Amino acid sequence: MAILTNILILGAGYAGLRAAKVLAQQKLDAAITLIDRNRYHYETTSLPEVAAGTRRAQSVILPLPENLPAQVNFIQATVTKIDRASKQVDLADGQQLTYNYLVVALGLESETYGIPGADEFALPIVDVKSALAVKKHLEGRFQNYQASQDPDDLRVIVCGAWFSSFEFMGALVNRLPKLAEHYHVPLDKIEIQCIEAKDMILPMFDDELTDYVKHWLSDHNVTLRTGTPIKEVQANKVITEEQTYTANTLIWTTGVSGSHVIGDSDFESRRNRVMVSDELSLEDDPQVFLLGDVAAVRQPGKPYPFPATGQIAFQMADAAAANIAADLKGAPRQDFVFNDLGTVLALGSKDGVAKIFGDHKLRGYKAAFMKRVIDDRSLLKQVGVKALVKYGRIPL
Structure with a gap:
């Protein structure tokens, strides 16, 4: 009997789940195994809404393994190390799995850049659990205000002006009137500010769209402080060179890195992202592929990889x-060729900006609607129409 080729896929995010589905469709003489620490796939792009409380966590979760192709074996486990010399993956429960082909798609982690106190005192938004922790903390501060009358209970500082920062603030602004009413707090006393080290924000958009976002924030009483590097984070404090800002809710969205498993294994990487070949495998180990947040893909004509x-x-x-x-x-x-379909930033459910199909621009409700279309299309590609209906994304 011929020995089947063993294909291990690490991580059930966008890349890992998609790779498992496509490989299953190929009808290969291979054993395909998908490993993830969670028993579900979640939509990373919807986490800011979960954190703000405008979207239920259940609506961004896809249970596993029931939504996997029958040809894919699923193991719920935490990957701790990859030993390429032995073609082996170590799991936290002591198991050691061997492979012929390895697809590493372990996803992202919050990046603190070594800023003191960031890990201890600020809340990231990187997975479902952390998003729900932000929501719970925020609601707790609003509830506490009735007794404390502490202005910092109604202050939110978002550290970093990344994509997720704006989508979180946009969703939170949409929810504030209901939050204020529910917890009986004065809406005009709620303060949101975003502190960013760089002068420029949203480099994927031109000045017209970037200015739209800035004006939207200003119109909704959100203060954006650019060119303001954070030096330290303390309990309820963000310290910059010029000033100390206080708030009882500190959100950390300064950036992300790849999974720490990359750094714990024998990969040459930067911020736990590994430069891959044009075929998306390692130059010196072509049976190992890296995808998504743990991979750096050369961008033609530019000195930096694709985001x-x-x-x-x-x-x-x-x-x-x-x-x-x-x-x-x-x-x-075949070499990988990226087909950029555009970028969409939602500012809540009814506003946003987008650059799609080349230089076509959208603003306002059309951009927000496009974001929802893209999210639904993502789920459609992963599991099909039946799942969209089952999980309430397409009403009957």
Whole structure:
């Protein structure tokens, strides 16, 4: 009996789940195993809404393994290390799994850049649990204000002006009237500010769209402080060179890095992102593919890699799965080519900005609607129409 090729996929995010599905469709003589610490896939791009409380966590979760192809074996476990010399993956429960092909799609972690106190006192938004922790903390502060009358209970500081920062603030602004009414706090006393080290924000957009976002924030009483590096975070304090800002809710969205498993294993990386070949595998180990937030993909004509986004993770998964299938079928591999479909930033459920299909721009409700279309399309590609209906994304 021929020995099946063993394909391990680490991580059930956008890239890992998509790679598993595409490989299953190839009908290979291979055993396909998907490993994730959670028994569900979640939509990372919707986490800011969960954190702000405008979206239920259940609506961004896709249970596993029931939504996997029958050909894919699922193991719920935490990956601790990858030993490429032995072609082995170590799990936290002591198991050691071997592979012929490895797809590493372990996702992201919050990046604090070594700023003192950030890990201890600020709340990240990187997964479902952390998003729910933000929501619970925020609501607790509002509830506490009735007894404390502490202005800091109604102050929120968002550290960093990344994509998720703006989407969180946009969703939170939408929810504030209901929050204020529910907890009987004065709406005009609620303060939100965002502190960012760089002078420029949202480099993927031109000045017109960036100015739209700035004006939207200003119109909704959100203070944006750019060119203001954070030196230290203390309990209820953000310390910069010029001033100390106080708030009882500190959100940390300065940036992300790849999974720490990359750094704990024998990969050459920067911020736990590994530069991959044009085929998305390692130059010196072509049976190992890295996708999504743990991968750096060369951007033609530019000195820096593509930003890690949901759409590039999808496309990388398609390409990596195709190359693994090509190997097993004796066909040549193909280089990865990214087809940029555009970028959409939602500011709550009714506003936002977008650049799609080249230089076509959207503002306002059209952009917010496009964000929801993209999220639903993502789930559609992963599991199909039945899941969209089952999980309430398309009403009957």
